[in-house]
Amino acid sequence: MSNGTPGLSLFVIFGASGDLSRRKILPALFQLHTQGNTKAGCVILGLSRKPDFDDDAFRKIGNAAIGETIAPPADVADWTSQYFHGQSIGDGTPADYAALRERITALEAQYGTMTVRVFYVALPPESFPAAIMGLGEAGLAAPTESTRLVIEKPFGHDLASSRSLSHTVHKYFVEDQVYRIDHYLGKET
16 A cells, blocks of 8 residues: 555545544544544545435535534535545445445555554444454455554443453554544543
8 A cells, every 4th residue: 555645645534424523533633634644545434324425514514524623614525525424334244345445446556555544433332343353354454564453442342342442453563553542531632
């Protein structure tokens, strides 16, 4: 993946239509963009279980979440129209993850191969294993320095559940690819 535009990133958000995405993730990505921290660009692919979730639906969410609080709506709409894409992940079946893989391939054909892929799991904790397994089984978790997995929220509810989730993660990702953050403890991060 390193032969594309230098620095161009693909940021895939699981739970893109949710509260965490609207209130925290999307505004943070816009701030990174406006501060010049994504100079080459950051393509954002939002995933939702909603069957009608597409580019337009995700752009509306982004425009509302960011345009009302951080920046003039026209600036936000310009950014979202250029970089926001949405897709339904349906029930998370192997076919849904194969469609995700195809969409990523299509975005890379459109923008050029991404130098970094980040899969941001902003879902309820009980949904983490299925999302991680879906990525792994679809071949999207290739252990490379350019693929990352971000898990937001508590990483298990006790030692046993944390170990079980770690086992699932490490079945598909190496530790250097994984970033865990609790959104209450990591607000400043």
